[in-house]
Amino acid sequence: MEKYEHKYGAEQIQVLEGLEAVRKRPGMYIGSTSVRGLHHCVYEIVDNCVDEALAGYCTDIKVEIEPGNIISVEDNGRGIPVEIHPKTKISTAETVYTVLHAGGKFGGDSGYKVSGGLHGVGASVVNALSTWLEVTIKRDGGLYQMSFEKGKTVKPLEKIGDSKGTGTKVRFLADDTIFESLEYEYEVLEKRFREMAFLTKGLKISIEDKRVDPVQKAEFCFEGGLNSFVEYLNKNKEKLHKSPIYIEKNDGDVPVEIAIQYTTSYSENIYSFVNNINTIEGGTHLEGFKRSLTKVFNDYARGKNILKDKDQNLLGEDIREGITAVISVKVKEPQFEGQTKTKLGNSEVTGIVQSAMNDALSAYLEENPAVAKAVLEKCISASRAREAARKARELVRRKSALETSTLPGKLADCSSKNPEECEVYIVEGDSAGGSAKQGRDRKYQAILPLWGKMLNVEKSRADKIYNNDKLQPVILAVGAGIGADFDITKIRYGKVIIMADADVDGAHIRTLLLTFFFRYMRPLIENGNVYLAQPPLYKLSKKGMDDIYCYTDEDLDKSFKELEEKGIARDTLSIQRYKGLGEMNPEQLWETTMDPERRIMVKVTMEDAIKADEIFNLLMGDEVEPRREFIEKNAKYVRNLDI
Ligand code: 1YM
Numbered sequence: 001m002e003k004y005e006h007k008y009g010a011e012q013i014q015v016l017e018g019l020e021a022v023r024k025r026p027g028m029y030i031g032s033t034s035v036r037g038l039h040h041c042v043y044e045i046v047d048n049c050v051d052e053a054l055a056g057y058c059t060d061i062k063v064e065i066e067p068g069n070i071i072s073v074e075d076n077g078r079g080i081p082v083e084i085h086p087k088t089k090i091s092t093a094e095t096v097y098t099v100l101h102a103g104g105k106f107g108g109d110s111g112y113k114v115s116g117g118l119h120g121v122g123a124s125v126v127n128a129l130s131t132w133l134e135v136t137i138k139r140d141g142g143l144y145q146m147s148f149e150k151g152k153t154v155k156p157l158e159k160i161g162d163s164k165g166t167g168t169k170v171r172f173l174a175d176d177t178i179f180e181s182l183e184y185e186y187e188v189l190e191k192r193f194r195e196m197a198f199l200t201k202g203l204k205i206s207i208e209d210k211r212v213d214p215v216q217k218a219e220f221c222f223e224g225g226l227n228s229f230v231e232y233l234n235k236n237k238e239k240l241h242k243s244p245i246y247i248e249k250n251d252g253d254v255p256v257e258i259a260i261q262y263t264t265s266y267s268e269n270i271y272s273f274v275n276n277i278n279t280i281e282g283g284t285h286l287e288g289f290k291r292s293l294t295k296v297f298n299d300y301a302r303g304k305n306i307l308k309d310k311d312q313n314l315l316g317e318d319i320r321e322g323i324t325a326v327i328s329v330k331v332k333e334p335q336f337e338g339q340t341k342t343k344l345g346n347s348e349v350t351g352i353v354q355s356a357m358n359d360a361l362s363a364y365l366e367e368n369p370a371v372a373k374a375v376l377e378k379c380i381s382a383s384r385a386r387e388a389a390r391k392a393r394e395l396v397r398r399k400s401a402l403e404t405s406t407l408p409g410k411l412a413d414c415s416s417k418n419p420e421e422c423e424v425y426i427v428e429g430d431s432a433g434g435s436a437k438q439g440r441d442r443k444y445q446a447i448l449p450l451w452g453k454m455l456n457v458e459k460s461r462a463d464k465i466y467n468n469d470k471l472q473p474v475i476l477a478v479g480a481g482i483g484a485d486f487d488i489t490k491i492r493y494g495k496v497i498i499m500a501d502a503d504v505d506g507a508h509i510r511t512l513l514l515t516f517f518f519r520y521m522r523p524l525i526e527n528g529n530v531y532l533a534q535p536p537l538y539k540l541s542k543k544g545m546d547d548i549y550c551y552t553d554e555d556l557d558k559s560f561k562e563l564e565e566k567g568i569a570r571d572t573l574s575i576q577r578y579k580g581l582g583e584m585n586p587e588q589l590w591e592t593t594m595d596p597e598r599r600i601m602v603k604v605t606m607e608d609a610i611k612a613d614e615i616f617n618l619l620m621g622d623e624v625e626p627r628r629e630f631i632e633k634n635a636k637y638v639r640n641l642d643i
Contacts (some may be wrong), residue, residue, distance in 0.1 A: 018100040019151035022128035026178055028117060029125045031282075038179045038317065039188055041126045045073045045170050046205075048123060050196060051275065052077035053203045058167075063193065063207045066171075069182040074169040079139030091157040093137060097127045098153065126172065127151045129179075134171035138163035144363055184209075186216055194220050198232070199276050199328055201225035216625070225324045226259035233271075234324050237263040240378065241371040246365050247357040254330070254349060256356040258289065260325040262375050266382075267519060268320040274336075280606045281526070283337070283344030285329045288353030290316055296361045297379065306376055309624040314379050317484065320381040329353065336613050339526060340606065389483075408473030412437045414446040423475055423495035425450055425533065428509045432581035434590075436499065439586030440594060446493065448477050450509075469517060482520040490529055496524065497601065499593065501532035501580045503556045514604060514612035522609075530604040535584070535593045539576040542568065551600055 023031050030037040052058040058077035081092040088095045127133045128151035137144040143161040145152050187211045193205045197220035204221040222228035231242040240262040247258040271287045272279045294316040301307040335345035365372040414422050424446040427433045433449025479492040498513050500506035536549035538556050550556040560570050593599050
């Protein structure tokens with residue numbers, strides 16, 4: 001068997017220092033060491049397979065979660081090159097796994113590798129953050145293998161046999177001294193791989209979770225690409241036209257793929273991707289899409305005399321009502337901006353997307369007049385509703401100007417007027433509201449109790465939202481308007497905290513409020529002003545001992561263990577399980593959930609909000625069956641919002 005020589009030269013010493021840096025500051029390379037960073041490692045390896053698919057050599061990717069949280073990823077591409085690399089003097093495969101950012105630098109460049117941002121940091125980072133990692137390569141008729149521990153080579157690449165076909169397989173165990181937990185969440189991975197399969201037409205991606213019996217698995221392959229994606233997103237919605245509008249332009253520097261389908265809903269659902277990365281904050285590609293959509297529909301409506309000379313143009317928001325769209329572009333050197341580095345900054349992309357859309361969309365409308373008519377009718381009714389909303393809003397404003405207090409009656413406001421130090425607790429239920437009012441710090445903390453069933457935002461246009469008696473107090477308390485009028489500089493509280501029970505009803509209210517904020521006060525979430533309070537689930541007490549509050553089941557187990565070590569047996573403790581906030585007296589609520597020194601709060605991210613929005617669609621959609629199915633299957637997901 002041939003063996004690849006392994007020498008430690010100056011290059012190799014630099015390599016080891018490089019990977020040491022990754023282990024010292026993992027967050028810098030994978031975002032975080034939470035379960036999110038853990039999943040990120042899997043995506044990094046799978047991204048290499050997808051690059052190989054985009055290059056036209058790989059059709060099949062298999063991902064497995066083995067018992068013990070070992071990840072295995074296999075593709076049927078060309079196999080990572082095995083010959084000695086001229087610069088490092090070791091095999092190219094080992095170079096890819098030990099040199100930081102080797103992917104782009106060493107010729108393994110598909111052209112659309114991501115520079116900077118959270119993604120694309122490569123195989124060597126995953127290697128550095130793994131207790132062990134093993135790579136098997138089938139190439140040129142040979143079977144090759146190498147292995148590493150914590151990024152260090154323990155077995156350099158060696159030919160261990162012959163092979164038919166080609167491909168690469170990577171198995172690794174993430175390092176539990178680096179990651180907070182090694183428990184992969186099957187649903188999270190499944191969702192990402194479904195998305196990746198939608199984004200790469202014809203690529204088959206399968207996932208199997210072998211930690212559970214029976215094995216949980218899924219296989220994705222979509223010949224329709226983004227068309228299939230949009231159909232999937234709309235599967236529980238009523239559609240205005242049968243098949244999505246599909247636009248593809250591959251001839252330029254920036255390939256563009258877009259699918260659009262209108263539904264009867266009132267919300268706007270646009271997902272955008274750059275190099276397969278979800279650009280949650282949008283950017284120049286989304287801007288180009290919106291501009292073209294607005295222009296093409298207005299031009300068509302004028303040309304066909306659907307909009308008369310005297311009529312005003314339709315606004316972008318009118319034309320996006322009820323739209324579901326996915327936009328995917330590939331950019332060679334993407335610049336990512338924004339709070340979470342998921343906003344595309346490359347200015348040239350706006351015009352590229354815009355012109356790709358202009359031609360294709362106007363041609364589509366000419367060829368499909370019935371679709372054009374149905375969509376425009378909806379747009380026009382949206383613009384009328386917008387007018388009605390404006391009038392309703394003015395009414396609210398005028399009313400406020402006359403009244404001495406513009407604040408909702410139920411709000412117990414704080415005495416400070418400095419938004420930076422103020423917070424408002426939106427509390428579910430009257431009794432919890434009462435406790436919160438008594439327990440709070442009056443100077444900085446305001447309480448707004450809400451009750452009863454929330455308005456179904458999905459089925460309401462903006463005018464109804466303004467007049468809704470449940471949401472109006474929230475709008476007035478926050479003080480910054482809604483929708484296009486929302487002005488973040490006017491918010492009255494720096495922290496808007498949703499405080500709901502840790503049960504299904506609480507999750508429901510949380511989902512509703514998050515969806516409302518996501519749809520109508522999005523900057524509030526983007527700016528990081530929305531929080532979820534975390535009330536405890538249990539109280540442990542015993543005579544002569546300070547009460548112990550536990551916020552999760554794991555917390556409870558940990559406390560039992562710690563107490564047992566101190567000689568306090570479990571069965572001598574009195575355990576209270578809190579079913580609702582209402583069971584806590586004001587003092588307890590302050591101590592456990594509201595005291596800034598002691599409380600645990602979760603800042604809501606755009607991802608949480610998107611998840612809430614998706615769940616909300618399912619919970620509130622017209623069809624009962626998918627909702628029931630979803631609740632049965634994914635009750636855990638609703639709780640996951642709290643993670
Ligand atoms: C399970 C992980 O990494 N597959 C993979 C990686 C590479 C190639 C094929 C590949 C790329 C190229 C040429 C090229 C990589 N090669 C490199 C480098 N699966 C997985 N499959 N031949 C094979 O891009 O030119 C980096 S990744 F740098 F060595 F070329």
